[in-house]
Amino acid sequence: MEQLAAGRKTARTPTWRKTMPPRSTPSERQRRLGAELRKLRTRARLSGDEVAALLQADRSRVSHIEAGRVDVPRNGLYKLLRAYGCESGPLFDALMDMAHDRGKGWWDEYKGVLSRRALDLAELESGAISIRAHESAVVPGILQTEDYARAVMSSVEPGNGRLDPGVNFRMGRQRILAGLRSYHAVIPESGLRMMVGNAKIMRRQLLRLIEVARMPHVTVQIFPFEKGPYSTFVRSFLLLGGVTSELDTLYREHPTSADFIGDGDTIADYARMFEELASMALAPINPEAAPEDQEVQDSLSLLQHILYELR
Structure with missing residues (x-):
């Protein structure tokens, strides 16, 4: 028995x-x-x-x-x-x-070259249906031109052997933009006025923002100087929308680390901060707007003004 x-x-x-x-x-x-x-x-x-x-x-x-x-x-x-x-x-x-999900994707070729957190971010972005991005200093990575990305990364880690893979990886991340239901970025005016590389690189980057804003599901707003330091105080973060709200993720990047947070209360706090940023920022870039529609300064008119100053 x-x-x-x-x-x-x-x-x-x-x-x-x-x-x-x-x-x-x-x-x-x-x-x-x-x-x-x-x-x-x-x-x-x-x-x-x-x-x-x-x-x-x-x-x-x-x-x-x-x-x-x-x-x-x-x-x-x-x-x-x-x-x-x-x-x-x-x-x-x-x-x-x-x-x-086997976790396989285009980012696999960067294993052992870039950090685990970078690969994790790419994987999470690939599964997101929406992204809300706030950058407190520069243009968000998904919206950067290659020359701008190279200039930003070389200023942080000059002479680093990972520069080329890092730039290529950042460009690879941009492929998810077309497949999202919505992408909304709030960028501080300082991020557009700070000289990254040279004037030619900056002009191309600002024109890239106008180009991307033509996509119907993309919203780009500028947070102007006159609204004060709130944008700088909040610092940079991404809100990655999952297929259901329980799977939303907050991504916060620090100089030497990064946080992936799935706590609902914390995500709700950051969602409220993003709404506050968006409400204080200028009206979104609308490349199709007629000149007579710009009586009140909006993100496009500020962007055009900065472009003129870069000549």
Whole structure:
């Protein structure tokens, strides 16, 4: 009887328990999936031991899943989401897709060349449906020309052997712009007046902003000097809109690090700050506007004025 019981136990043991050991450096997508599963488990008031029993695994396996260190197979994830009360719909589908996304993309060629955070950002951008961007000093990376990007990056890390890959990578990120539902950037006037490279590079960059603003889903606003230091105080950030609001991500870049934040309250705070920035900024660039429509200064008229000064 003991041998039969042991045999039955072995037969019920999932093969995924014998997979590769936990990864030491999960991607941001893998970490985020684990964090969302932990949120759902907590909301369902299930303990780690109860989930381990459901998966026929030990408690450590659950911890690894929620830290993004190991994957969970499709049938196992389905069981978890049902046990957590996650109904069929956008969030359910998105989590299933996140779990079975292999994380492969154009950014793979930069592995070992650029930082993990850069690759994570590119992957998250590729899965976003909307982006709200605020830059406190320069033009946002997705809107930069190649010469402008090179000038910015060479001023930060002169002589760095990663300059060319870094510029190419930044240009590669721009491919997502056409596929977004919406892109909204607020750029400080100082970011347009600061000489990056030379006057020729700056003129091309400012013309690029007008060109991009012709895309129907792109909004570009300038935050003028006369509105005070609020733009500088808020500093730079990206709000990446997921297929469902639960999967929105805040990205904050610092001189030597970066944060990817999925906390709903923090994201809501930054969303309110972005709305405040947009309300204080000049009306969006509208390249099709007639001269008589510009009686009140807007982003386009300020941009044209700066272009004239660069002659």
